[in-house]
Amino acid sequence: MKFTERLRKNHQFQFVYKNGRSVANKYFVMIIKENGLEVNRIGISVSKKVGNSVVRHHVTRLVRESYRLHESMFNSGLDIVVVARKSAAEASYQDVESALLHLAKLEKIIR
RNA sequence: UAAGCAGGACAGACGAUCGCGGCCGCGCGAAAGCGCGGGUGAGGAAAGUCCGGGCUUCACAGGGCAGGAUGCCGGAUAACGUCCGGUGGAGGAAACUCCCAGGCCAGUGCAACAGAAAUAUACCGCCUGCGUGAAAGCGCAGGUAAGGGUGGAAAGGCAGUGUAAGAGACUACCGUCCGUCUGGUAACAGGCGGAGCCAUGUAAACCCCAUCCGAAGCAAGACCAAGCAGAGAACGAUAGGCUUGCCCGGCCUGUUCUCAGGUGGGUCGCUUGAUGCGGCUGGCAACAGUCGUACUAGAUAGAUGAUCGUCCAACGACAGAACCCGGCUUAUCGUUCUGCUUACGCU
RNA sequence: GCCCGCGUAGCUUAAUGGAUAGAGCAUGGGGCUUCUACCCUCGUGAUCCCCGUUCGAUUCGAGGCGCGGGUG
Numbered sequence: 159m160k161f162t163e164r165l166r167k168n169h170q171f172q173f174v175y176k177n178g179r180s181v182a183n184k185y186f187v188m189i190i191k192e193n194g195l196e197v198n199r200i201g202i203s204v205s206k207k208v209g210n211s212v213v214r215h216h217v218t219r220l221v222r223e224s225y226r227l228h229e230s231m232f233n234s235g236l237d238i239v240v241v242a243r244k245s246a247a248e249a250s251y252q253d254v255e256s257a258l259l260h261l262a263k264l265e266k267i268i269r
Numbered sequence: 270u271a272a273g274c275a276g277g278a279c280a281g282a283c284g285a286u287c288g289c290g291g292c293c294g295c296g297c298g299a300a301a302g303c304g305c306g307g308g309u310g311a312g313g314a315a316a317g318u319c320c321g322g323g324c325u326u327c328a329c330a331g332g333g334c335a336g337g338a339u340g341c342c343g344g345a346u347a348a349c350g351u352c353c354g355g356u357g358g359a360g361g362a363a364a365c366u367c368c369c370a371g372g373c374c375a376g377u378g379c380a381a382c383a384g385a386a387a388u389a390u391a392c393c394g395c396c397u398g399c400g401u402g403a404a405a406g407c408g409c410a411g412g413u414a415a416g417g418g419u420g421g422a423a424a425g426g427c428a429g430u431g432u433a434a435g436a437g438a439c440u441a442c443c444g445u446c447c448g449u450c451u452g453g454u455a456a457c458a459g460g461c462g463g464a465g466c467c468a469u470g471u472a473a474a475c476c477c478c479a480u481c482c483g484a485a486g487c488a489a490g491a492c493c494a495a496g497c498a499g500a501g502a503a504c505g506a507u508a509g510g511c512u513u514g515c516c517c518g519g520c521c522u523g524u525u526c527u528c529a530g531g532u533g534g535g536u537c538g539c540u541u542g543a544u545g546c547g548g549c550u551g552g553c554a555a556c557a558g559u560c561g562u563a564c565u566a567g568a569u570a571g572a573u574g575a576u577c578g579u580c581c582a583a584c585g586a587c588a589g590a591a592c593c594c595g596g597c598u599u600a601u602c603g604u605u606c607u608g609c610u611u612a613c614g615c616u
Numbered sequence: 617g618c619c620c621g622c623g624u625a626g627c628u629u630a631a632u633g634g635a636u637a638g639a640g641c642a643u644g645g646g647g648c649u650u651c652u653a654c655c656c657u658c659g660u661g662a663u664c665c666c667c668g669u670u671c672g673a674u675u676c677g678a679g680g681c682g683c684g685g686g687u688g
């Protein structure tokens with residue numbers, strides 16, 4: 159991903175949770191905070207409630223893939239945290255893609 | 270052909286495009302890194318963390334008590350609670366499967382309810398003697414565990430002799446126990462002789478016996494780099510701390526606690542191993558030896574996915590390595606191979 | 617990674633290996649009252665699942681499932 163880094167540390171996530179603004183739909187919760195950098199930073203959080211290890215990895219990959227394929231549409235200079243909800247375990251790739259773009263439109267961070 | 274039993278293998282495949290983590294090579298770059306090319310990249314259970322071992326550090330090269338685990342016998346193994354082969358028991362018509370399977374004739378405990386009585390007994394009953402009574406019967410003293418109902422369990426079973434009635438009191442068969450002989454490494458099996466059999470169940474009750482067990486865990490541990498600030502309290506050699514829970518013994522000399530401050534980066538450990546596969550030899554087997562051959566993930570918030578097309582058993586279950594092995598247990602859509610048993614039919 | 621604990625009615629809980637598993641709250645029916653509340657009375661359980669030991673298991677043993685906690 160050319161224009162994007164990843165959020166890795168727990169304190170980065172906590173900062174976004176405390177200071178960001180959030181929006182949600184059936185599958186995901188998206189939390190946004192401007193980071194003052196040139197690039198976006200994305201973090202994906204899938205808790206143990208969603209499923210076992212295989213299911214959680216799968217959800218993570220679907221989110222990362224759909225973000226990657228639409229990376230150029232997003233505004234830059236944002237920290238984005240995507241939290242998966244329980245129903246995301248049964249979602250297909252098309253569901254994830256449309257849900258992610260829907261949330262991005264709600265936040266008006268998409269071109 | 271059908272039903273079943275046992276053991277093994279596989280765990281969607283191929284192509285295209287876009288992406289991800291290591292590794293190798295080349296190029297650019299001071300470096301970080303970037304680009305191109307090549308090759309590689311999750312499991313049969315990677316899971317649960319229930320056992321065992323390697324490895325590393327600590328302690329000791331030392332003893333006792335406590336505690337824990339295992340539990341028919343023999344073997345395999347680095348080791349095991351695992352595996353193999355036997356013995357005994359249970360199930361099945363069979364192939365075959367299952368069993369925490371040492372010891373209540375060491376000690377202690379428990380056995381509700383029912384029942385006369387639960388580890389010791391006479392409620393009903395049976396019988397004898399005496400008394401009373403015309404008799405039936407009643408009362409007293411005694412004998413008796415064959416019969417009765419209860420119960421998981423009622424003092425070997427069954428048949429006969431015997432007897433007033435009965436009783437292993439006696440006898441045959443079966444069972445039990447003891448001794449001895451034979452076979453077997455052993456568990457055990459079989460034979461012979463004796464005891465007429467003073468005694469139930471429970472040790473997944475305490476316990477006894479035999480064997481084994483030092484502790485912690487790769488966030489172990491080793492190294493490099495960066496950075497910081499100390500202060501207070503208690504006790505101080507008849508003290509404090511470490512050493513396995515305790516004791517003895519041993520070691521150290523400042524130790525412990527509280528508050529505050531700093532870092533939270535990198536390298537190694539890290540994958541070649543009690544390794545996999547194939548052949549041969551030994552062994553009933555588990556397994557061992559030997560020869561050949563292969564190298565097949567090493568991330569550090571954590572890499573395998575998405576889309577399209579074709580195929581099928583037709584939408585593909587259970588499920589993701591985190592130091593590494595050997596097992597056990599649990600989850601699982603299905604496909605397939607081999608051997609065996611029984612029934613039916615045909616030749 | 618390592619180590620503990622718990623699971624009983626809708627909720628909070630009790631139990632020596634021997635009940636029909638006992639309470640309180642809640643809830644449903646009935647009574648009392650003109651009505652409601654209070655009060656009285658009657659009812660309502662897969663002892664988390666499964667296998668075993670035992671004559672008999674909530675209790676003992678093995679395995680599983682779920683929940684909670686400690687520690688690095």
